[in-house]
Amino acid sequence: MKLLPVTQETEQRLFFHNYARLPIAVTHGEGVWLVSDNGTRYLDMIAGIGVNALGYGDNRLVEAISTQTAKLIHASNLFMMQPQFELAEKLLELSGLSKVFFANSGTEAIEASIKIARKWAGKFGVPNKKEVLSLSNCFHGRTYGAMSLTAKAKYVDGFEPLLPETGMITFNDISDLEAKVSEKTAAVFIEVVQGEGGIHRISQQFIDRLKELRQQYNFLIVADDIQAGCGRTGTFFSYTPLNAEPDLVCLAKPLGGGLPLSAVIGSEKVADVLSYGNHGTTFGGNPVACAAGIAMINAIQDDNLMENAKSIGKYINEELQKLAAKHSRILEIRQYGLMIGITVNKEAKYYVGKALEKQVLVNATSVNVIRLLPPLTISREEAQHCITTLDEIFSEEEAEGVS
Ligand SMILES: Cc1ncc(COP(=O)(O)O)c(C=O)c1O
Numbered sequence: 001m002k003l004l005p006v007t008q009e010t011e012q013r014l015f016f017h018n019y020a021r022l023p024i025a026v027t028h029g030e031g032v033w034l035v036s037d038n039g040t041r042y043l044d045m046i047a048g049i050g051v052n053a054l055g056y057g058d059n060r061l062v063e064a065i066s067t068q069t070a071k072l073i074h075a076s077n078l079f080m081m082q083p084q085f086e087l088a089e090k091l092l093e094l095s096g097l098s099k100v101f102f103a104n105s106g107t108e109a110i111e112a113s114i115k116i117a118r119k120w121a122g123k124f125g126v127p128n129k130k131e132v133l134s135l136s137n138c139f140h141g142r143t144y145g146a147m148s149l150t151a152k153a154k155y156v157d158g159f160e161p162l163l164p165e166t167g168m169i170t171f172n173d174i175s176d177l178e179a180k181v182s183e184k185t186a187a188v189f190i191e192v193v194q195g196e197g198g199i200h201r202i203s204q205q206f207i208d209r210l211k212e213l214r215q216q217y218n219f220l221i222v223a224d225d226i227q228a229g230c231g232r233t234g235t236f237f238s239y240t241p242l243n244a245e246p247d248l249v250c251l252a253k254p255l256g257g258g259l260p261l262s263a264v265i266g267s268e269k270v271a272d273v274l275s276y277g278n279h280g281t282t283f284g285g286n287p288v289a290c291a292a293g294i295a296m297i298n299a300i301q302d303d304n305l306m307e308n309a310k311s312i313g314k315y316i317n318e319e320l321q322k323l324a325a326k327h328s329r330i331l332e333i334r335q336y337g338l339m340i341g342i343t344v345n346k347e348a349k350y351y352v353g354k355a356l357e358k359q360v361l362v363n364a365t366s367v368n369v370i371r372l373l374p375p376l377t378i379s380r381e382e383a384q385h386c387i388t389t390l391d392e393i394f395s396e397e398e399a400e401g402v403s
Contacts, residue, residue, distance in 0.1 A: 006037065022356060029056025032375045032382050034361065042356075045374045045386050046363045050195065050227050050339075053254035054299050055375035061257045064295035068288045076282055083290035090297055091265050094236050095249060098271045101264045102285030106226035106252035107141025109262035110189070112279055113222045113248045114145040114163075116266065120220065120273045121186035130165040133180060134189040137171050137366075139196035140224055149189050151197070172203050181213050187220040187248075192238040195227035195373075198366030199334045199341025207242045220247040220270065226262070227339070230254040231300045231376055234310035234337035257292030261285075305376040309337035312383050316340055316372070319387040327394035331368075340372040341365075342390075346403075354393045360386055 004010055006025035024036045032055045034044040047053070054061055068083060075081060088100040103109050114132055121129040134140060134149040141147065147156055148163035156162065169188070170176040181188065188210060194200045214221055223246035228238035230251060239246060247269050252262035260283070266273075300306060317335040320342060324330040332343040344351065348364035348371075355362045365371045372386070 022352075022361075024356070031055045031057065032378050040359060043360045043382060043385055043389075045372045046361045047373050047375045048258065049253070049363070050232065050373040051253045051258055053230060053232070053305070053376045054257065054296060055377045058295075058299060058377075060299050061292055061295045064291045065257070065259070065288055068291035072287050074283070074286055074288075077280060077285060081285075081287045081290070083287045083294060084285045087263075087290040087293045087297075090294065091251070091263055094297075095265050097249065097265045098268045099266045101266075101274070101279070102290070103262045103264070103281050104260040104283050104286075104289075105141075105262055106224075106250065107143045107146040108281065108284070109226065109250035109252055109264050110140045110146040110149070110224065111143055112264045113187070113189070113250055114149075115279055116248060116264070116270055116273050117187035117220050117222065119278070120270050124218065126183050128165070128184050129186055131167060131182075131184045132163075132165065132187050132189065133167050133169055133185060135171045135191070135194075135202075136168050137194055137197035137200065138168075138189070138191055138224075139194070140189060140191075141226075171197075171200065172206050174206055174209050177206065177209060177213065181217055181219065183217055185217055185219040187222050188214075189222045189224055190244070190246075191224045191226075191228065192242060192244060193228040193233055193336050193339055195339065195371070196365050198343070198369040199336070199339055199371065201334075201336055202242065204242055207239075207244050211245060222246060222248040222250065224250045226250055226252040227373075228336070230297075231306040231309055232337055232339050232373070234306050234313065236300075236306065238336070254296060255293050256289035257296035259286070259289035259292050261289035261293055300376065303377070306337075308378070309376050312378055312380060313337040313340065315380055316383050316387065319384070320390075323387065323391055323394065326391075327398065329394055329397065338372070338374055338376060338378070342370040342372075344368055344370060351390070351393060354397075355389060358389045358392065360389045362386075362390075 026034050027037050028035050033041045035041050136151050138151050140149045145163050148166045169180045192202050223239045247267045249265040255261045313335050320333045329344050334341045348368050351370050352364050363371045
Protein backbone atom coordinates (compact mmCIF):
# COMPACT_ATOMS: atom_id res chain seq x y z
CA MET A 1 0.00 0.00 0.00
CA LYS A 2 1.35 3.42 -0.96
CA LEU A 3 1.40 5.74 2.05
CA LEU A 4 0.26 9.34 1.75
CA PRO A 5 3.04 11.90 2.21
CA VAL A 6 2.54 13.50 5.64
CA THR A 7 3.37 17.02 4.51
CA GLN A 8 1.85 20.47 4.87
CA GLU A 9 0.60 20.25 1.25
CA THR A 10 -1.36 17.06 1.98
CA GLU A 11 -2.64 18.58 5.21
CA GLN A 12 -3.99 21.62 3.34
CA ARG A 13 -5.68 19.36 0.79
CA LEU A 14 -7.32 17.03 3.31
CA PHE A 15 -8.46 19.07 6.24
CA PHE A 16 -10.53 22.08 7.23
CA HIS A 17 -8.06 24.82 7.99
CA ASN A 18 -8.75 25.14 11.70
CA TYR A 19 -5.38 24.00 13.06
CA ALA A 20 -2.02 25.76 12.78
CA ARG A 21 0.02 22.56 12.90
CA LEU A 22 3.78 22.66 13.37
CA PRO A 23 5.63 21.63 10.20
CA ILE A 24 6.81 18.28 11.56
CA ALA A 25 5.25 14.82 11.38
CA VAL A 26 5.70 12.92 14.62
CA THR A 27 5.81 9.16 14.86
CA HIS A 28 6.61 8.21 18.44
CA GLY A 29 7.96 9.42 21.75
CA GLU A 30 10.39 8.43 24.48
CA GLY A 31 10.02 9.93 27.93
CA VAL A 32 9.73 13.69 27.46
CA TRP A 33 11.04 13.49 23.88
CA LEU A 34 8.85 13.45 20.82
CA VAL A 35 10.40 11.97 17.67
CA SER A 36 9.63 13.03 14.09
CA ASP A 37 9.52 10.87 10.97
CA ASN A 38 13.12 11.78 10.10
CA GLY A 39 14.35 10.70 13.53
CA THR A 40 14.75 14.20 15.04
CA ARG A 41 14.15 14.23 18.79
CA TYR A 42 12.28 17.20 20.28
CA LEU A 43 12.15 18.09 23.97
CA ASP A 44 8.41 18.26 24.48
CA MET A 45 7.36 21.13 26.73
CA ILE A 46 3.76 20.96 25.42
CA ALA A 47 2.94 17.30 26.16
CA GLY A 48 0.03 17.06 23.73
CA ILE A 49 -1.42 20.31 25.17
CA GLY A 50 -1.10 19.20 28.77
CA VAL A 51 -2.29 15.63 28.15
CA ASN A 52 0.80 13.42 28.37
CA ALA A 53 1.42 13.69 32.10
CA LEU A 54 3.61 10.57 32.05
CA GLY A 55 5.49 11.55 28.90
CA TYR A 56 5.74 8.87 26.21
CA GLY A 57 6.04 5.11 26.43
CA ASP A 58 5.26 4.58 30.11
CA ASN A 59 5.12 0.76 30.41
CA ARG A 60 2.35 0.75 32.98
CA LEU A 61 0.12 2.80 30.74
CA VAL A 62 0.91 0.72 27.66
CA GLU A 63 0.28 -2.47 29.62
CA ALA A 64 -3.05 -1.24 31.05
CA ILE A 65 -4.25 -0.16 27.60
CA SER A 66 -3.18 -3.36 25.84
CA THR A 67 -4.60 -5.65 28.53
CA GLN A 68 -7.97 -3.90 28.47
CA THR A 69 -7.94 -3.70 24.66
CA ALA A 70 -7.54 -7.45 24.45
CA LYS A 71 -10.48 -7.93 26.83
CA LEU A 72 -13.04 -5.32 25.78
CA ILE A 73 -12.61 -2.13 23.77
CA HIS A 74 -16.17 -0.87 23.95
CA ALA A 75 -19.55 -2.00 25.20
CA SER A 76 -21.35 1.31 26.00
CA ASN A 77 -23.07 2.51 29.14
CA LEU A 78 -25.78 -0.09 28.68
CA PHE A 79 -23.44 -2.20 30.80
CA MET A 80 -21.44 -2.07 34.02
CA MET A 81 -17.67 -2.23 33.55
CA GLN A 82 -14.91 -2.73 36.10
CA PRO A 83 -12.46 -0.06 34.82
CA GLN A 84 -15.16 2.65 34.96
CA PHE A 85 -16.07 1.69 38.49
CA GLU A 86 -12.44 1.67 39.64
CA LEU A 87 -11.70 5.05 38.11
CA ALA A 88 -14.88 6.60 39.48
CA GLU A 89 -14.05 5.32 42.97
CA LYS A 90 -10.56 6.81 42.69
CA LEU A 91 -11.90 10.19 41.62
CA LEU A 92 -14.39 10.24 44.47
CA GLU A 93 -11.65 9.34 46.96
CA LEU A 94 -9.37 12.05 45.63
CA SER A 95 -12.06 14.75 45.52
CA GLY A 96 -14.22 13.85 48.51
CA LEU A 97 -17.24 14.39 46.23
CA SER A 98 -20.22 12.11 45.58
CA LYS A 99 -20.93 11.23 41.96
CA VAL A 100 -19.13 10.89 38.63
CA PHE A 101 -20.21 11.24 35.00
CA PHE A 102 -17.74 10.24 32.27
CA ALA A 103 -17.57 11.84 28.82
CA ASN A 104 -14.91 12.03 26.12
CA SER A 105 -13.52 15.55 26.02
CA GLY A 106 -13.15 18.66 28.09
CA THR A 107 -15.86 20.54 26.29
CA GLU A 108 -18.33 17.69 26.88
CA ALA A 109 -17.62 17.79 30.60
CA ILE A 110 -18.45 21.50 30.54
CA GLU A 111 -21.68 20.86 28.59
CA ALA A 112 -22.74 18.25 31.13
CA SER A 113 -21.96 20.67 33.96
CA ILE A 114 -24.07 23.43 32.40
CA LYS A 115 -26.97 21.01 32.08
CA ILE A 116 -26.58 19.75 35.65
CA ALA A 117 -26.38 23.32 36.96
CA ARG A 118 -29.51 24.51 35.15
CA LYS A 119 -31.55 21.48 36.12
CA TRP A 120 -30.39 21.76 39.72
CA ALA A 121 -31.28 25.46 39.81
CA GLY A 122 -34.76 24.69 38.48
CA LYS A 123 -35.60 22.94 41.76
CA PHE A 124 -35.81 26.15 43.75
CA GLY A 125 -38.77 27.79 42.05
CA VAL A 126 -36.84 31.05 41.53
CA PRO A 127 -38.03 32.50 38.18
CA ASN A 128 -35.28 32.43 35.51
CA LYS A 129 -32.62 30.90 37.76
CA LYS A 130 -30.73 29.82 34.64
CA GLU A 131 -27.79 32.19 34.43
CA VAL A 132 -24.38 30.64 33.95
CA LEU A 133 -21.41 32.93 34.50
CA SER A 134 -17.71 32.60 33.79
CA LEU A 135 -14.63 34.80 34.14
CA SER A 136 -13.06 37.10 31.58
CA ASN A 137 -10.07 35.65 29.76
CA CYS A 138 -11.32 32.10 30.39
CA PHE A 139 -11.46 29.10 28.07
CA HIS A 140 -13.97 26.31 28.58
CA GLY A 141 -14.20 24.68 25.15
CA ARG A 142 -15.69 24.98 21.70
CA THR A 143 -19.12 23.33 21.70
CA TYR A 144 -22.05 25.74 22.01
CA GLY A 145 -22.49 25.80 25.76
CA ALA A 146 -18.78 25.80 26.53
CA MET A 147 -18.09 28.35 23.80
CA SER A 148 -20.80 30.61 25.22
CA LEU A 149 -18.83 30.67 28.47
CA THR A 150 -15.52 31.29 26.71
CA ALA A 151 -14.15 34.80 26.76
CA LYS A 152 -12.07 35.40 23.69
CA ALA A 153 -13.69 36.75 20.56
CA LYS A 154 -11.52 34.55 18.32
CA TYR A 155 -13.30 31.45 19.63
CA VAL A 156 -16.77 32.94 19.40
CA ASP A 157 -16.99 35.43 16.51
CA GLY A 158 -19.18 34.28 13.67
CA PHE A 159 -20.85 31.49 15.66
CA GLU A 160 -23.55 33.60 17.32
CA PRO A 161 -26.22 33.38 18.63
CA LEU A 162 -24.71 31.86 21.73
CA LEU A 163 -26.45 30.19 24.64
CA PRO A 164 -28.79 32.67 26.38
CA GLU A 165 -28.44 33.59 30.05
CA THR A 166 -24.67 33.52 30.10
CA GLY A 167 -22.36 36.31 31.20
CA MET A 168 -18.86 37.20 32.25
CA ILE A 169 -17.32 38.48 35.46
CA THR A 170 -14.02 40.35 35.23
CA PHE A 171 -11.23 38.05 36.38
CA ASN A 172 -10.28 38.65 40.03
CA ASP A 173 -12.50 41.75 40.24
CA ILE A 174 -14.51 41.38 43.44
CA SER A 175 -16.79 44.36 42.86
CA ASP A 176 -17.70 43.02 39.42
CA LEU A 177 -18.37 39.62 40.98
CA GLU A 178 -20.67 41.23 43.54
CA ALA A 179 -22.44 43.17 40.80
CA LYS A 180 -22.96 40.19 38.50
CA VAL A 181 -24.17 37.32 40.69
CA SER A 182 -27.77 37.28 41.91
CA GLU A 183 -30.71 35.00 42.71
CA LYS A 184 -30.84 34.26 38.97
CA THR A 185 -27.35 32.73 38.96
CA ALA A 186 -27.31 28.95 38.58
CA ALA A 187 -23.53 28.52 38.38
CA VAL A 188 -20.20 30.27 38.18
CA PHE A 189 -17.54 28.46 36.16
CA ILE A 190 -13.92 29.06 37.13
CA GLU A 191 -10.51 27.90 36.00
CA VAL A 192 -8.46 28.29 39.16
CA VAL A 193 -5.42 28.62 36.94
CA GLN A 194 -6.39 29.92 33.51
CA GLY A 195 -4.48 28.02 30.84
CA GLU A 196 -5.42 29.38 27.40
CA GLY A 197 -5.77 32.76 29.08
CA GLY A 198 -2.02 32.84 29.74
CA ILE A 199 -1.47 31.09 33.14
CA HIS A 200 -3.23 33.36 35.62
CA ARG A 201 -4.44 32.17 39.02
CA ILE A 202 -7.59 33.37 40.73
CA SER A 203 -6.86 35.26 43.95
CA GLN A 204 -7.69 33.82 47.37
CA GLN A 205 -9.88 36.88 48.08
CA PHE A 206 -11.91 36.29 44.93
CA ILE A 207 -12.47 32.62 45.83
CA ASP A 208 -13.45 33.53 49.41
CA ARG A 209 -15.96 36.12 48.23
CA LEU A 210 -17.32 33.74 45.59
CA LYS A 211 -17.99 31.17 48.32
CA GLU A 212 -19.75 33.76 50.50
CA LEU A 213 -21.93 34.82 47.59
CA ARG A 214 -22.73 31.17 46.83
CA GLN A 215 -24.06 30.97 50.37
CA GLN A 216 -26.14 34.09 49.85
CA TYR A 217 -27.57 33.37 46.38
CA ASN A 218 -27.46 29.58 46.20
CA PHE A 219 -25.54 28.85 43.01
CA LEU A 220 -22.98 26.21 42.08
CA ILE A 221 -19.25 26.75 41.78
CA VAL A 222 -17.92 24.69 38.88
CA ALA A 223 -14.15 24.18 38.77
CA ASP A 224 -12.89 23.58 35.25
CA ASP A 225 -9.74 21.63 36.10
CA ILE A 226 -9.38 20.28 32.59
CA GLN A 227 -5.93 21.77 32.06
CA ALA A 228 -4.78 22.53 35.61
CA GLY A 229 -6.02 19.30 37.21
CA CYS A 230 -4.61 15.77 37.59
CA GLY A 231 -1.49 16.94 39.43
CA ARG A 232 -0.14 19.54 37.01
CA THR A 233 -0.05 22.36 39.55
CA GLY A 234 1.41 20.16 42.31
CA THR A 235 -1.87 19.00 43.88
CA PHE A 236 -4.32 16.64 42.22
CA PHE A 237 -6.89 19.45 41.94
CA SER A 238 -5.68 22.99 41.32
CA TYR A 239 -8.34 24.42 43.65
CA THR A 240 -7.14 22.59 46.77
CA PRO A 241 -4.62 25.22 47.98
CA LEU A 242 -7.30 27.91 47.65
CA ASN A 243 -9.95 25.75 49.32
CA ALA A 244 -12.46 26.59 46.60
CA GLU A 245 -14.83 23.75 47.58
CA PRO A 246 -16.50 23.43 44.17
CA ASP A 247 -19.85 21.70 43.70
CA LEU A 248 -18.82 20.33 40.32
CA VAL A 249 -15.35 19.58 38.97
CA CYS A 250 -14.44 18.94 35.33
CA LEU A 251 -11.37 16.88 34.45
CA ALA A 252 -10.11 15.83 31.01
CA LYS A 253 -6.79 16.18 29.16
CA PRO A 254 -4.46 13.76 31.07
CA LEU A 255 -7.33 11.80 32.63
CA GLY A 256 -7.36 9.06 29.97
CA GLY A 257 -3.57 8.80 29.75
CA GLY A 258 -3.78 10.15 26.18
CA LEU A 259 -7.08 8.47 25.26
CA PRO A 260 -10.23 10.61 25.05
CA LEU A 261 -11.82 10.77 28.49
CA SER A 262 -13.34 13.43 30.70
CA ALA A 263 -15.19 13.41 33.99
CA VAL A 264 -17.64 15.58 35.85
CA ILE A 265 -17.45 14.99 39.59
CA GLY A 266 -20.31 16.35 41.67
CA SER A 267 -21.06 17.01 45.31
CA GLU A 268 -23.98 15.62 47.30
CA LYS A 269 -25.91 18.79 46.42
CA VAL A 270 -26.19 17.75 42.76
CA ALA A 271 -26.08 13.98 43.23
CA ASP A 272 -29.72 13.43 42.26
CA VAL A 273 -30.08 16.01 39.52
CA LEU A 274 -29.75 13.73 36.50
CA SER A 275 -32.28 11.01 35.91
CA TYR A 276 -32.39 8.22 33.34
CA GLY A 277 -31.94 9.46 29.81
CA ASN A 278 -31.36 13.08 30.88
CA HIS A 279 -27.81 13.04 29.74
CA GLY A 280 -25.43 10.49 28.25
CA THR A 281 -22.90 9.55 25.60
CA THR A 282 -22.15 6.40 23.61
CA PHE A 283 -18.41 6.42 24.22
CA GLY A 284 -18.04 8.26 27.52
CA GLY A 285 -16.26 6.16 30.13
CA ASN A 286 -14.83 3.81 27.52
CA PRO A 287 -13.20 0.90 29.39
CA VAL A 288 -9.82 1.24 27.66
CA ALA A 289 -9.68 4.97 28.44
CA CYS A 290 -10.71 4.27 32.05
CA ALA A 291 -8.06 1.53 32.42
CA ALA A 292 -5.52 4.05 31.12
CA GLY A 293 -6.84 6.64 33.58
CA ILE A 294 -6.36 4.28 36.52
CA ALA A 295 -2.79 3.51 35.41
CA MET A 296 -2.11 7.21 34.95
CA ILE A 297 -3.34 8.20 38.42
CA ASN A 298 -1.51 5.27 40.03
CA ALA A 299 1.72 6.30 38.32
CA ILE A 300 1.29 9.93 39.43
CA GLN A 301 0.89 8.75 43.01
CA ASP A 302 3.52 5.97 42.97
CA ASP A 303 6.20 8.15 41.36
CA ASN A 304 5.43 11.27 43.45
CA LEU A 305 4.86 13.22 40.27
CA MET A 306 2.93 15.96 42.04
CA GLU A 307 6.04 16.59 44.15
CA ASN A 308 8.07 16.59 40.95
CA ALA A 309 5.68 19.12 39.41
CA LYS A 310 6.21 21.36 42.43
CA SER A 311 9.99 21.06 42.67
CA ILE A 312 10.84 21.14 38.95
CA GLY A 313 8.27 23.91 38.46
CA LYS A 314 10.00 25.93 41.18
CA TYR A 315 13.38 25.26 39.60
CA ILE A 316 12.15 26.36 36.16
CA ASN A 317 10.67 29.49 37.72
CA GLU A 318 13.95 30.40 39.44
CA GLU A 319 15.91 29.88 36.24
CA LEU A 320 13.39 31.84 34.18
CA GLN A 321 13.56 34.72 36.66
CA LYS A 322 17.30 34.85 35.94
CA LEU A 323 16.55 34.97 32.22
CA ALA A 324 14.02 37.75 32.82
CA ALA A 325 16.72 39.80 34.57
CA LYS A 326 18.99 39.29 31.56
CA HIS A 327 16.59 39.69 28.62
CA SER A 328 14.29 42.71 28.43
CA ARG A 329 11.94 40.82 26.08
CA ILE A 330 10.65 38.89 29.10
CA LEU A 331 8.04 40.87 31.00
CA GLU A 332 6.73 38.37 33.53
CA ILE A 333 6.93 34.72 34.61
CA ARG A 334 3.92 32.96 36.14
CA GLN A 335 4.31 29.42 37.44
CA TYR A 336 2.02 27.00 39.27
CA GLY A 337 3.69 23.60 39.39
CA LEU A 338 4.36 22.65 35.78
CA MET A 339 1.97 25.19 34.34
CA ILE A 340 4.23 28.03 33.29
CA GLY A 341 3.64 31.24 31.34
CA ILE A 342 6.34 33.61 30.10
CA THR A 343 4.95 36.97 28.98
CA VAL A 344 7.09 38.57 26.30
CA ASN A 345 6.75 41.94 24.63
CA LYS A 346 6.14 40.53 21.17
CA GLU A 347 4.09 37.72 19.62
CA ALA A 348 4.99 34.50 21.38
CA LYS A 349 4.64 32.46 18.21
CA TYR A 350 8.01 33.86 17.09
CA TYR A 351 9.60 31.89 19.95
CA VAL A 352 7.61 28.76 19.11
CA GLY A 353 9.28 28.78 15.68
CA LYS A 354 12.75 29.55 17.05
CA ALA A 355 12.50 26.83 19.71
CA LEU A 356 11.35 24.34 17.08
CA GLU A 357 14.51 25.07 15.07
CA LYS A 358 16.44 24.07 18.20
CA GLN A 359 14.32 20.92 18.75
CA VAL A 360 12.36 22.22 21.72
CA LEU A 361 8.56 22.29 21.59
CA VAL A 362 6.89 25.21 23.34
CA ASN A 363 3.48 26.71 22.76
CA ALA A 364 2.09 30.23 22.43
CA THR A 365 -1.11 31.33 24.07
CA SER A 366 -2.84 34.62 24.71
CA VAL A 367 -0.78 36.22 21.88
CA ASN A 368 2.30 37.16 23.91
CA VAL A 369 2.65 34.28 26.37
CA ILE A 370 5.01 31.34 25.86
CA ARG A 371 3.31 28.42 27.61
CA LEU A 372 5.12 25.42 29.05
CA LEU A 373 3.12 22.33 30.01
CA PRO A 374 5.77 19.58 30.09
CA PRO A 375 5.11 16.00 31.20
CA LEU A 376 5.06 15.73 35.02
CA THR A 377 7.97 13.29 34.68
CA ILE A 378 10.42 15.92 33.45
CA SER A 379 13.84 15.88 35.12
CA ARG A 380 15.93 18.86 36.23
CA GLU A 381 18.39 18.27 33.35
CA GLU A 382 15.61 18.24 30.79
CA ALA A 383 14.12 21.39 32.30
CA GLN A 384 17.56 23.00 32.15
CA HIS A 385 17.83 22.07 28.48
CA CYS A 386 14.66 24.08 27.82
CA ILE A 387 15.94 27.08 29.81
CA THR A 388 19.31 27.03 28.03
CA THR A 389 17.55 26.91 24.66
CA LEU A 390 15.32 29.87 25.55
CA ASP A 391 18.37 31.77 26.79
CA GLU A 392 20.12 31.12 23.46
CA ILE A 393 17.08 32.28 21.49
CA PHE A 394 16.77 35.55 23.44
CA SER A 395 20.53 36.14 23.20
CA GLU A 396 20.61 35.49 19.44
CA GLU A 397 17.64 37.79 18.95
CA GLU A 398 19.45 40.55 20.86
CA ALA A 399 22.69 39.97 18.91
CA GLU A 400 20.81 40.13 15.60
CA GLY A 401 18.83 43.20 16.72
CA VAL A 402 15.49 41.56 15.71
CA SER A 403 12.58 43.84 16.62
C1 LIG B 1 -9.53 24.84 30.90
C2 LIG B 1 -10.05 24.11 29.70
N1 LIG B 1 -11.35 23.82 29.63
C3 LIG B 1 -11.87 23.17 28.59
C4 LIG B 1 -11.08 22.77 27.53
C5 LIG B 1 -11.69 22.04 26.38
O1 LIG B 1 -11.24 20.72 26.36
P1 LIG B 1 -11.29 19.83 25.02
O2 LIG B 1 -10.34 20.44 24.05
O3 LIG B 1 -10.88 18.46 25.47
O4 LIG B 1 -12.70 19.88 24.55
C6 LIG B 1 -9.71 23.05 27.56
C7 LIG B 1 -8.84 22.69 26.43
O5 LIG B 1 -7.78 23.22 26.23
C8 LIG B 1 -9.18 23.75 28.68
O6 LIG B 1 -7.89 24.06 28.75
